[in-house]
Amino acid sequence: MADKTTLQYTxxxxxxxxxxxxxxxxxxxYAADKLGDVVFVDLxxxxxxxxxxxxxxxxxxxxxxxxxxxxxxxTITEVNEAVVSSPELVxxxxxxxxxxxxxxxxxxxxxxxxxxxxSALVGGE
Amino acid sequence: MTERFxxxxxxxxxxxxxxxxFAGWQxxxxxxxxxxxxxxxxxxxGIFDLSHMGEIxxxxxxxxxxxxxxxxxxxxxxEHGQAKYTLLLGRDGGVIDDxxxxxxxxxxxMVVANASNREVVVEELLQRTSPFDAExxxxxxxxxxxxxxxxxxxxxxxxTPGFGVQGPGLDGDDFVSAVAGLKYYRSLPAEFEGGxxxxxxxxxxxxxxFELYLAPERAEALWSALRETGGSRLVPAGLxxxxxxxxxxxxxxxxxxxxxxxxxxxxxxxRVVALGKEGDFVGREASERxxxxxxxxxxxxxxxxxxxxxxxxxxxxxxxxxxPVGEITSGALSPTLGHPIAMAYVAPDSAxxxxxxxxxxxxxxxxxSVTALPFYKRRK
Numbered sequence: 001m002a003d004k005t006t007l008q009y010t011x012x013x014x015x016x017x018x019x020x021x022x023x024x025x026x027x028x029x030y031a032a033d034k035l036g037d038v039v040f041v042d043l044x045x046x047x048x049x050x051x052x053x054x055x056x057x058x059x060x061x062x063x064x065x066x067x068x069x070x071x072x073x074x075t076i077t078e079v080n081e082a083v084v085s086s087p088e089l090v091x092x093x094x095x096x097x098x099x100x101x102x103x104x105x106x107x108x109x110x111x112x113x114x115x116x117x118x119s120a121l122v123g124g125e
Numbered sequence: 126m127t128e129r130f131x132x133x134x135x136x137x138x139x140x141x142x143x144x145x146x147f148a149g150w151q152x153x154x155x156x157x158x159x160x161x162x163x164x165x166x167x168x169x170x171g172i173f174d175l176s177h178m179g180e181i182x183x184x185x186x187x188x189x190x191x192x193x194x195x196x197x198x199x200x201x202x203x204e205h206g207q208a209k210y211t212l213l214l215g216r217d218g219g220v221i222d223d224x225x226x227x228x229x230x231x232x233x234x235m236v237v238a239n240a241s242n243r244e245v246v247v248e249e250l251l252q253r254t255s256p257f258d259a260e261x262x263x264x265x266x267x268x269x270x271x272x273x274x275x276x277x278x279x280x281x282x283x284x285t286p287g288f289g290v291q292g293p294g295l296d297g298d299d300f301v302s303a304v305a306g307l308k309y310y311r312s313l314p315a316e317f318e319g320g321x322x323x324x325x326x327x328x329x330x331x332x333x334x335f336e337l338y339l340a341p342e343r344a345e346a347l348w349s350a351l352r353e354t355g356g357s358r359l360v361p362a363g364l365x366x367x368x369x370x371x372x373x374x375x376x377x378x379x380x381x382x383x384x385x386x387x388x389x390x391x392x393x394x395x396r397v398v399a400l401g402k403e404g405d406f407v408g409r410e411a412s413e414r415x416x417x418x419x420x421x422x423x424x425x426x427x428x429x430x431x432x433x434x435x436x437x438x439x440x441x442x443x444x445x446x447x448x449p450v451g452e453i454t455s456g457a458l459s460p461t462l463g464h465p466i467a468m469a470y471v472a473p474d475s476a477x478x479x480x481x482x483x484x485x486x487x488x489x490x491x492x493x494s495v496t497a498l499p500f501y502k503r504r505k
Binding site for chain 1 (some may be wrong): 143154155158159160161163365368369431432433435457458460487
């Protein structure tokens with residue numbers, strides 16, 4: 001499980017772990033909790049070009065449907081097949097085994113939030 | 126709107142519940158996992174706080190006649206101790222609310238309304254019963270409701286200390302047999318720790334179970350006693366699991382399958398409207414006329430895969446463009462069955478079980494077939 005305090009966050013309740021020019025993306029525990037039990041995850045195809053801020057996938061719970069936004073412009077290099085077959089990983093380990101996609105990017109957007117900023121956004125939850 | 130809180134609110138907070146606004150009430154949507162809570166009710170038992178529901182007493186020598194006029198069913202025909210599912214109809218035949226009415230005495234009824242409709246039900250009952258010798262009292266704030274649902278519900282209730290049946294010369298053993306002998310849609314006036322509790326064998330999950338009505342200040346003691354006795358067999362369950370449970374059981378939810386623009390007959394509830402009863406009742410004329418020719422009817426839909434159609438999604442007869450033949454009112458990936466299920470209103474010529482239809486799931490046509498309700502029936 002990634003260290004939450006070193007991750008970067010988006011206003012769409014996603015987290016981003018940057019390693020070189022590849023970003024691993026998932027949804028936060030706060031978002032997973034709001035969705036409820038995740039039962040279906042639809043992820044983009046590997047090699048797909050994605051635009052930051054657009055919807056590239058879906059995360060469905062028993063109660064509702066959440067959208068997966070690409071946090072950055074880039075190319076999908078890997079998708080988490082484990083989460084497709086076991087969507088409950090999004091709830092049980094959102095910052096670890098519940099990661100969703102990896103994106104190769106050229107530039108990071110400047111509006112990513114730090115852990116403290118994101119914590120303030122969700123009211124310390 | 127001011128937020129309302131259940132008398133059990135702090136208990137839920139202490140249990141780590143997540144809350145949702147439901148008709149102005151802050152109610153537990155889940156405690157940990159709505160799927161786990163759903164499965165617990167199907168396999169053992171769950172305990173629900175339903176204190177947001179409205180309880181309205183109708184009391185008086187003409188209470189039965191008053192309700193026969195005010196509601197769709199023949200309430201005068203039910204016996205003391207019996208309960209009945211019924212509807213409050215508008216003059217135009219639409220559904221203002223669906224209700225469970227308990228007869229708790231010869232001249233006493235308790236009408237249980239959806240939280241979102243409490244005010245309108247009270248108002249309508251006051252108006253409709255005014256020509257009769259009967260009083261309407263909104264007791265919603267003075268009655269808490271706890272439901273224990275699931276195959277282990279009876280055993281847990283029997284094992285929980287503090288219960289007794291009312292009356293002289295009765296003891297704890299009498300409670301055990303009285304509650305075991307309580308039939309479906311019957312209620313039993315009992316005691317819990319010396320105060321009255323009405324125990325009804327009713328529910329909204331498709332399982333055996335009980336609903337317990339009592340004073341709010343004693344709800345916490347009851348909840349704790351049940352949980353202590355139930356242990357791992359009894360899981361606190363939130364409104365999210367309640368919704369998937371009732372959907373599997375094919376039970377309509379007001380605001381989804383029922384509304385003022387829906388005739389009971391369209392929802393498969395034609396039998397709930399007692400056209401055969403003597404005298405007039407509100408909505409009779411419109412009910413006798415019935416819905417327009419070609420009006421959509423409620424059906425069940427089942428699909429393969431894991432992508433569920435949800436409330437508001439359009440239903441089509443083909444994969445081609447064109448007008449939809451219907452719309453989903455409730456839908457989810459069924460936790461018990463493992464495939465998507467939905468209730469939908471569709472055109473009568475698309476309503477035959479086995480008909481192949483298509484749900485528009487956010488731009489993708491997903492094949493679904495019409496099926497008879499309910500989706501899930503418990504083994505008896």
